[in-house]
Every structure is written in C-alpha cells, then in structure tokens.
Amino acid sequence: MRNLGAAIITTLLFLSACGEKRIEPIVEAQHLIEINNPIEIVLEDFIVDVDTLRLELSDASIMYEIKNIHIMGDRYYINVWDRTTVYIFDSRGKYINKIMDKGNGPLEYISITSFEVDRINKRVIIADGFSRRIFVYDENGNQLNVIQLDFNPIIILPYEDGFLQIYSGPRHEYENPEMENYNIHFLDSKGKFISSAIEVGTPERIDIGSDYKTDCLENGEILLQPVLSNIIYKIGTGKKVIPFYGLVDNSSKHKFLSQKEKESFEYIVRKGDKRMKEKESKGFLLSWGAVSDLTDYAFFAFGFDKKYYLYYSKSLNKSLFIDPEKVKGDRNLVDIFFSYPVSIHGNRFYISPHPLLIDQVRDQLPDGILKTFFENTYDDSNPVLISFTIKFPE
Template sequence: MKKTATLVIIIIILLSCKKESQINNVTGAKEIDMTIGRNSKNFCELVDDIKFIRLETSEESLIGTIERVKIENDRIFVHDYKTQSILIFSYPDGKFLNKIRSIGNGPGEYTGVFDFNIIENQDCVMILDGNLRKLFKYRFDGSYVSSKRIPFFSRSFLYLDSQNLLFNNYSLDDKKYAYKAIITDTTLTIKNSFFEIERFYSFQMGHGNQTSKRTDDSALFLPQNSVIAYKVTKDSIVPRYFFNFKDRWNEDILYQKADGFDSFVFNIKKKELVYGLGMNESTNFIIADFWTADLRHLVVYNKNNENLNYINNTKNGFVNNKFVPKGYYQDYLLTTLDHEHIKRALTIDKDCYFNEKAKKTVDNLNDNDNPVLVLTKFKN
C-alpha cells in the first residue's frame, strides 16, 4: 500500500506543470506568421518538380510502415517501424540492396530502432536504441561493427560534425541528464547540454524533438511542445525560427494532467489548438506540418521571398492526412504513398501536370507492393 501511494505521488509530480512563460525568449529568431489557412493553394499549383520512385518489392524487402527516409551516397535508407529494420535501396532506381535487422538482446542486437544516421565515408549506419540506451554501428551489408552505451535516454540524434553528436533527451529517470539537447563527443562523453527540463507532459503528442542537419557544423532542433526551432552547434543554441500561431497555440495545456489520452485530445480539439508541430528544412524551404482537431495541415514557407502557403488538404487528393513528410533530400521533400493513394489522387487532382508520371509509376503495382517514394520540389 505504501509503495502504491508513493508511485501515485511520483506520477502526479511527473504530470504536474511548473509555471513558465508560454513563449521563451525568441530574440534573433525569424518570426513566421502561421495564421491558419492564409494563402491556401492546391498542391499542383505549388509543385515545380516531382519524382516517383518504386521501391522494389521482394520477400526480403517487403516494408511494413515507413517511419523516415534518408537519401545519401546514391542509396535510399528506409526505417521500417513495423519490422524495426533499415532497408537499403539504390537511388534513383529503387532496387533493393540490403537490409539491416538484428533484433534481440544478445551481442550486436538491438530491441528497436528509435533513429538512425549514415556515417559518411564509412559505408556504415548508426542505429539508436532508446530502450537499451545504445548506439549500434552496422555496415551497409548488415554486419555488426560495434555498440556504445549512452548515459541518458534519447529518441533521436545526429552528427553535428565528425567529432560531435546532438541528442534529444526528454524523458527523465535521471535528473542529472534531464536536458532537451545534449552534445557528446564520439565516445558519448557529454560535452554540453541545453534547456534543462522543468516541465513534463501528460502524453507525447506529435513530432517534436526533431533534429535536422543544416551545415557542416550545425543542426536545426525543434524541442517537444515548442514553436521555436533552434540552431545548435557544439557550443551554443540560439533561436532560429518562431512559428507564431498566436491564440491557436497554448503550450501549457500540453503539460496539464489528464484523465486519459482521449480526454487530453478532446480538450485540445475543443479549444481548436495546434498540436503535433513538425518541420523539415531544405536550402530554400521550410515545410511545417501540424494538427488541429482531426485535420493535418501542411505549410510551405519560401525562405528566399518569405512567402508562405498552406496546401489544401483534400480527402482523396495527393495531400491529405496520410501525406506525411519523411525527410528532405537536396531541395526535395520526401514522402511515401501507397499506390491506391496515388490512383485516387489521379482522379481528384486531374489538372496536375505530373499525373502522367504518377500513372506510369503505379502501373502494374499490386496491393502487396511496397509504397512509392515521392520527391517533391516546390516552386521558388
């Protein structure tokens, strides 16, 4: 009984909200007016170029659920959430090359893929297992190389440069390392940390804690439950973008205690608040996606002319709730669509110039074939 009471107290503390200002200091950040629905356009109007790549389907390369995609060194790397695998295809023809999958608790085995990155000039993939708190290194052929233990919990990471890594850390069973951003060297020794975590959220909502490479020695970091994205180097973290949703954003509600997940979502929907903000950045564009109620919004922001457009969400068109950004390659947004989605979109978005490309891509695709990789470049 005593243990139960103690556990309840701990949970209440973890779900409690410590009062802070809603928006932190954004001095120096580029403010982006995110007024919902402004400058809405159809997907076809905004696209400059689009590519459809069929990912080869075989018994060994069958994909369950695509979590994220990276393209590097003329290879496509797909994180399959369902099978907890990294599948490797050739770029741009989509031919299957190999799969990295080593599930278990033995030497060289991981329990789950939380994130992965490609190690340049080594033909190796580094896999983060948040459960085991380890980084695993595998060659492209799937063979195990090494593993290192991380002294904190993290869900994503990347290399700032050849000597420094950036981790996000938002779950806390060790207050000593409770920071939103942690910098380590290649031995995983902590060198720097930013944003001590003082508030805990009731439920994990949306993307958050995203990291994306910007230059050779910096990254863009979007913390959990934040509308401020930061530029991170090994020595500093400064506000880079402020996504201003005005009265549609209420950070505090994301930290309030809730009776359950359904009631938590109900409160957000009732107030018509924004949640689940995610973003991808390329040289010329920022693609932001987020939710209000049951609707996913997709926003294209041109960094050169500061023009922002909302893409109309159509139930059966190319852009709907299933059109989820998976990453960026050069100036192309990466998404994946199943062939039924594309076929339906062809009948809805009839005026899209790229319909012929799509038709050729989905010809002869079967229900069990892998999703199609879609690379979208927006107009400057």
C-alpha cells in the same frame, strides 16, 4: 513577412479563449515566420516536378509500410514501422543491403528506438533504448561499433566527434544528476555525457515526446522544435544552441496555447488525445516538432487530429499556411500529395502513399504520371516513392 536576421523577437501575440489578443514573453529568436490564414491554392499550381520510384522487390528487400527515410549521397536508408530493419536502396530503387541485427546477442539490438545518418562521416546511427546501446554502421550497412550507454537513449543524433541525445518526456530517468533536468545531452564518441542544454523551465520547452522533433542538416547542425513550442532551436558547432526560428500568429484565425496551457499537458501521451482534439476543435494550432530545412524553404507540420502545413520561403521571406482540406484540385491527388513526407532532402519532398490509399484512388485518378504509375503497382509490390518540388506563389 519580414526576416529579422539577428534582431531579437521579445514578444509573441496569443489568442485567448475569449478571442482577445494578449502578449506573452518568449525566448529570443533570430528569424520570424508568420502563421497566416490558410489560403486556397490550386494543387497543379503548387506541386511541380513530380517523379516516381519503385523499390526493388526480392526475398531480401520485401517490406510493407515505410516509417521514414534518410537520404545520404545517392542512397535511401529506409526504416519500417516494425522497428527492426533499415533497408538500403540506391537512387534508382535497386536494393543494396539491409541492417537487421535484431536479437539478444552482444552485437544485436532489441528494437530501433531512433535511426539517423551521419552525412559528414558516412555512417548510420541506430539507438536501442531497451539495451541502452548505440549501433554504428558504415554507409553499406556493415557494423562498425556498438557503444554501451549508462542511460536509456531516446533520440540519438550524430554530432561533431560524438553524439547528441534529444530527450523530452518524464524526468527522473537518469543516474547522472547533471543530465536530469535538461532537454539536450552532448555525448563523446564513447557515449559518455559531456554537457547539457535547454534546462527545465526554459520558456517554450514542454516535456512531451514525439518522433518528429529534429532535422540533421548537411553541415552537421541540427534543428529542434520542442513539442507544442513556437520556437525552433538550431544546435550549431561548438555546442551552441540558439533560438533560430520563431513562429508568430498576428492575424490568423488560429490560437496558440499559452505557456501555462502547454505545461498542463506535461507527461501526457495517449491520455492526452481527447484534450488535444478538444483544443483543436476550439481553433488552437498544435505543433508536434515536425520541422525540416530544405535548400530554399523551411517546412513545418501542425495538428494532432487535423493537418496543417507551413512553407517558408527563405529568399522571399514569406510563409504559406495550407489546410489540405481547402486545396483545390482532384481530391485523390490532394490526399496523395499532402500525406506527411517520409523524407525531405534538398528541395524535394518524398511521400510513400499507403497501399490501401493506392487501391482506393487507382481507378479514380485523372490521366497523368501517377495514374500510369499506380496502374502498374500491385498488392505484392514494395512501397513506392513519389518525389516532387513546390512552386511558391508570387
């Protein structure tokens, strides 16, 4: 594994359907991350520093299943799957407040299309694609501002003094022709369009939507991996958009889709399920924009019907590609720890096992912290959080 720094990656090896290698040009990138064959790893040697957290249950804080969590300071901002509420808890699991302004009023949203935290300005940002508005709250959940837009927001992120919209999907959605053919839209503090980046036709840009496309970094920069792309862009200060990570596959058993094959999936959402499964069954590795940047690692999730995880150590300049089905150790623990993270912050991964999974494995777990924790977790409990770090093999 090599860190190319500012060097330019100009080629990428792809596998064709007949198994031969061929070279395809891609956009330039600053760092190269190798996708290798999945290695057999022992769970206990990889997952370390496990901690558990029980979220306070009350009439005001009751919830069922967590969609995702953003961590800001010592608080957890939790979005649930019904897209109506953001709950706020402290780091000990104590309930603080919730944002639940669902309704049809001038200060209410119809549904939470996207939600993010602004760690620099200590704000919570909610977008509602139905009413075309951005809702801004302080760190305690008090509403500060409602911003009317002249377009349907998809994913709204805090950026410098304004906002940034990530859009990937059917075009011809915008009244402003300057926004029409671009993937990234920079907005001012009033939600007005300023400029765009990543034009249609840019290599590695594919127009398929995803909930997992971005990671807001502590310094206000943003990582973006377009769906099915092998390029991860960094959106830095001054509206600079650079190809930051490039995923390459020189030796693994997996195959990448060619640019032409990727473009054939344009605009497909649910109808593409069968085609995606067929591609995976033939060994193609599909990326869905699930990129996260930790203090010491970068983390990527792959797979449409089958899961693969890629961990990249920044200090070692090495990558670790894992197939959860091949991880050695107690299978119940493997199912828990290789659930998709609801949050990644610092060097810690946060997971929230589904209540049905907890019921299924509770009596079968080996003695240890999780068995004890789950024995005191009941059907009428709030969702639980498990956090851990990883030990990168030498």
